[in-house]
Amino acid sequence: MAAHIYAALSRTARTGLIEEGTTALLSDLVLAALDLLRLTPREDLISLVPGKQYFAFSREGRVSRPVRRDLFDEQLVQANIARFNDGSFTQLGFDELKRFLYMFAISYCCETDLAGRDDRKTPATFFEYLIGNIFGRQLGVNPRKQVDVLNLDMRATLPTDFIFDLGAAHRRVHLPVKLSTRERVVQVWAHQKVLDGVYGVGRFRGVLTVLTETKLDKRTREVIEICLPEQWRVYQLFIAQLFRVYYLDLPNRYAVLRDVPPHIQVKELAEFFAEKDALISQ
């Protein structure tokens, strides 16, 4: 069932991430995943992350990714699903909005973990669709996934993460979307540096959006967060400047980067809706 909805979502996403049909399929998929997860046993995990508790779903010997206990709120999604489709979910209170967004992201990812295909692409692509849809609806434009490089004697097309282009009156937004970053994160700053070089510094605002940095040790059932804050500071100083980093499950070791030079603005995704104009203003 969920697989059929996902297939329909893949097709519809190609015609436009912010179209009504795409939005409806995203919420259908989350509801289908929640229906399956409701019947799935949960298992407490040993959290080594200060201040956060996690559980996992487990089925037929397989175990899902870790789920934040305080953010998992099925009732909230069931009661407000129509507000995802009409966009009024952004008016939920901050804590509810945080849980609502987290639920939308984590539910189908957990369901794919339990399907047992060892499939890393499907949850990553689903999360891209979801975040692309949310940002696109707020900014009022569908994203693109490539930019042209025209430079004297060469002409190339560079594949990128999402690019939102609202025309000359606004900054463009460069939106990389990742389930987690780990040691691959330097790519994000490198792509921002390419955009700065090709189009000029400040023309694209870099907005990295990430689900979580948790890692589950399946043997010991321990959950850790893998964070490299000192490396992020070096990248922000010496490669390029990201404008925002948004998390659905914000690691504390990244949240405090706001307070030390170069003051990388790492926040909850729920904060985006109140400051979306800052992303595109000149």
Add this chain to the structure above:
Amino acid sequence: MAAHIYAALSRTARTGLIEEGTTALLSDLVLAALDLLRLTPREDLISLVPGKQYFAFSREGRVSRPVRRDLFDEQLVQANIARFNDGSFTQLGFDELKRFLYMFAISYCCETDLAGRDDRKTPATFFEYLIGNIFGRQLGVNPRKQVDVLNLDMRATLPTDFIFDLGAAHRRVHLPVKLSTRERVVQVWAHQKVLDGVYGVGRFRGVLTVLTETKLDKRTREVIEICLPEQWRVYQLFIAQLFRVYYLDLPNRYAVLRDVPPHIQVKELAEFFAEKDALISQ
């Protein structure tokens, strides 16, 4: 047997990549791998790479990575193994040197493929040891794997690929080593950009060294090369400048990058020995 030699190599490598003991274990390991591969059936692969033919070793339903038919020369290694240890292999003719280096890199990697542990870390680490040993012996110094970042109010240690530091009279060498690059390659330019930013442009020469870009489709037995030359040109123009890229199995689509702006110098690793002074000269 090979596993025991690899364990000894891991221990010895920690005390110094260019020490005699490390060098001897590298050649022992290659000989042990060749002993095992000699008894292993070979299977022709369907090469979709113009001008190159590949085979694979296969054992108990497992198949190795692709091996270049014209570069696989066991006899050459057996006859010249002592020249690896005493360093005189660099005086082999160019074509023999190319085969000798390729054999040293590919033999143990194939053996690990057949061991069936789906182990991607061991061949990657072995290849790092091998290339670190070869460059280190030529430059006369052991590499380091981290650099300090001291910058006003921050102090961080950045993990890097190999760094060769011959003191103030010479350029430092930044040597990333990869079995293949694919879409992860932008990391190499990003790390070079960090070194340029922290220490100043031109202080570190970036020298990427790669085994191959082949990819085997295990179902169809087809071999392709995955190359992104237009992206490399954009990275070299807009992120940082690599001084050399050396390959053990040089893809033609990268070799021709020498001929178009920004003229990235992509070459056979066998060319390194004649131009090693250029890497470190001011």
